[in-house]
Amino acid sequence: MLENSSSQQSLTGELDRTRLILAAMHALLIGLAFGFGKIVRDCSLTCNVGYQFFPFAIIAIGILAVPVSAVAVRLATRFGYRRWQIWSLTVIAASFFIFWGAAYIIVISYESSAETYVTASPGNLSVRLVYLGFYIWLGAVATVFAPNIKNTVYRLFKAGERKKALAFSTASLILGGLIGSSFASVVLPFIMRSLDLRYELARDSLILGMGIVILLAIPVILIIDRSFPKERYIRPEEAIKEDLTPVYQDLSRANLRIATRWIALDAKLRRMAALVLVRGIAEITLLYLFYWLVTEQTPFFIGRSIFFANFYIVLNASTLMLLVFAANRFIKRFGLILTLLLLPCALFLGTSFLIVQTIMVVTYILRIADGALEQSLYGQGIDWMMLEVDESRAPVVRPLLQGLAVRVGRSMGAVFILVLALGFGISSTQMAVYYLLVIVIWILIALSLRSQLRAKPLKA
Numbered sequence: 001m002l003e004n005s006s007s008q009q010s011l012t013g014e015l016d017r018t019r020l021i022l023a024a025m026h027a028l029l030i031g032l033a034f035g036f037g038k039i040v041r042d043c044s045l046t047c048n049v050g051y052q053f054f055p056f057a058i059i060a061i062g063i064l065a066v067p068v069s070a071v072a073v074r075l076a077t078r079f080g081y082r083r084w085q086i087w088s089l090t091v092i093a094a095s096f097f098i099f100w101g102a103a104y105i106i107v108i109s110y111e112s113s114a115e116t117y118v119t120a121s122p123g124n125l126s127v128r129l130v131y132l133g134f135y136i137w138l139g140a141v142a143t144v145f146a147p148n149i150k151n152t153v154y155r156l157f158k159a160g161e162r163k164k165a166l167a168f169s170t171a172s173l174i175l176g177g178l179i180g181s182s183f184a185s186v187v188l189p190f191i192m193r194s195l196d197l198r199y200e201l202a203r204d205s206l207i208l209g210m211g212i213v214i215l216l217a218i219p220v221i222l223i224i225d226r227s228f229p230k231e232r233y234i235r236p237e238e239a240i241k242e243d244l245t246p247v248y249q250d251l252s253r254a255n256l257r258i259a260t261r262w263i264a265l266d267a268k269l270r271r272m273a274a275l276v277l278v279r280g281i282a283e284i285t286l287l288y289l290f291y292w293l294v295t296e297q298t299p300f301f302i303g304r305s306i307f308f309a310n311f312y313i314v315l316n317a318s319t320l321m322l323l324v325f326a327a328n329r330f331i332k333r334f335g336l337i338l339t340l341l342l343l344p345c346a347l348f349l350g351t352s353f354l355i356v357q358t359i360m361v362v363t364y365i366l367r368i369a370d371g372a373l374e375q376s377l378y379g380q381g382i383d384w385m386m387l388e389v390d391e392s393r394a395p396v397v398r399p400l401l402q403g404l405a406v407r408v409g410r411s412m413g414a415v416f417i418l419v420l421a422l423g424f425g426i427s428s429t430q431m432a433v434y435y436l437l438v439i440v441i442w443i444l445i446a447l448s449l450r451s452q453l454r455a456k457p458l459k460a
Contacts, residue, residue: 019156019228023165024172027149031173033213034145035180035316036206037096037138039308042291043203044131047304051291052422053132055414058284061139062407069143074277076147081155082225085148088219089214092141096211099134100204106130107200134207149173152221156228167323174320174375181312188305203305220320259400262393268452269397271340272385273338273405278442280409281416282347283370285435288417289354292366292428297360315371322376330377331384337450339381343373344442351436358429388453 045054076084106126149169157165184206192202263269298307331339350366382402389397420426420434 003457016161018368020165020168022220022227023149023153023156023169023222026152026217026224027172028176028179029213029217029220030145031176033140033176033210034138035177035312036184036210036213037224038177038312039181039184039305040203040206041135041138042294042308044200044306045135045296046291046295048131048200049128049135051288051295053128054288055284055417057132057135057139059411060136062411063137064140065143065336065407068140072144072147076151081151085221086218088144088148089217092144093211093214095137096207096214097126099130099137099213100207102130103134103204103207104165104201107198107204117259118218128366134320152224156224170318174316174323177312178316178320181309181316182340185306185309185313196399237341254410256400256404259393259396263400268449269389269401271452272401275442275445275449276401276405277384277409277412278438278445280406280411281413282344282435282438282442284410285417285431285438286347286363286366286370286411286423289428289431289435290363292431293360293363295357296428311367314380315368318368318372319375325377327380328344330416331380336381336384336453337446339377340385340446340449341372341443343378344439344446346373347437348436348443351432351439355432355436357398358432375387385449385453 045051045057071089075088078084079087094127150166153162153165153169188202188206191197191205192199195202263273294304294307298304330342346369350369351360354362354366386394386398386402389401416434417431421431426434
């Protein structure tokens with residue numbers, strides 16, 4: 001009897017490890033693909049498109065993300081886990097192959113030596129359209145991958161196990177990005193120099209790699225579907241309902257009106273909405289400054305690809321360390337308000353120095369701090385803050401605060417940049433001053449929540 005019980009516990013432990021490995025492998029492959037894609041995305045924007053087009057890309061992503069996420073939810077519910085995962089992965093991988101082919105044809109048709117930059121001709125509109133389209137499309141398909149990863153966790157794990165499993169898959173996603181950027185930093189110079197390829201052809205091989213890696217996730221999905229039948233675990237439609245990632249939840253017009261009214265009448269919800277909006281404005285402003293200074297101070301050709309690869313190595317490594325060793329401990333020890341204040345205060349100090357000395361290294365550090373803290377401490381702080389929304393209102397209010405409000409804030413940031421940089425032609429130093437003002441407003445809003453939120457967050 002005891003032997004049977006021990007054998008059963010051992011089998012259960014083995015199944016838990018197997019499920020964790022499968023969920024982690026799925027997230028790892030998606031992270032690896034995006035580790036490649038972010039390098040191409042940032043490098044092509046600053047090299048082949050022009051950082052001035054960044055605000056247009058952000059607005060386009062915000063517009064495109066709504067129908068893409070709505071279609072994803074409906075198809076995932078209709079097709080079920082296996083069919084939806086396989087079809088979505090196949091279509092997205094095919095889209096990456098199409099972008100790679102279009103870029104390849106345009107680059108090789110450009111009459112110049114291997115050392116000359118493709119954007120040497122300002123009138124080369126086709127180059128800009130292809131790479132700008134890739135930037136926008138990569139941002140839009142991210143709205144498909146996030147729920148796909150979560151639905152895998154929902155399928156494999158029961159309610160009490162999902163918090164740990166989601167944290168594990170998030171860490172795997174970041175690890176995949178770290179591996180991808182590390183691989184690119186080593187392989188790209190080798191490809192360009194040993195094969196004597198034009199800069200764009202060597203860099204764009206990462207788009208081809210993205211499609212291949214995405215397809216490698218399909219066997220993982222088939223193993224999950226065969227090894228863990230759906231009747232034993234949660235169904236895809238139930239997973240979508242439980243997925244609190246609000247970008248993917250459908251806000252009907254009625255619910256939108258109700259949520260807007262509740263937020264307008266409640267001081268606590270108004271401040272939460274303001275915090276999310278201002279964060280979106282600050283996020284886009286810093287990214288624009290980053291692209292601006294990279295364009296002015298980082299060399300062309302393979303040097304810029306290696307720059308972005310090394311940047312994402314540091315960013316992903318920092319995020320992973322904070323996520324694993326610091327995030328939960330910091331929130332539990334210092335409380336929610338200090339967690340929400342840490343990021344803007346750190347950015348305030350860095351930006352104050354940036355105004356005095358507008359150099360690339362300062363913006364580099366600011367972007368590392370922003371990205372690492374956003375994905376670890378600040379992001380979890382926002383999630384904990386949303387837990388304090390009254391449960392009777394949460395299903396309607398949370399999607400608006402964490403979904404629509406985020407996109408509105410980013411779009412507002414993009415519009416402000418268009419007005420200031422392209423309309424008034426302000427300098428990078430003046431843009432840094434504007435960014436500092438946004439951070440000050442951000443800090444004041446976070447401080448105003450001090451009396452509204454609990455000093456210590458509730459345990460999730």
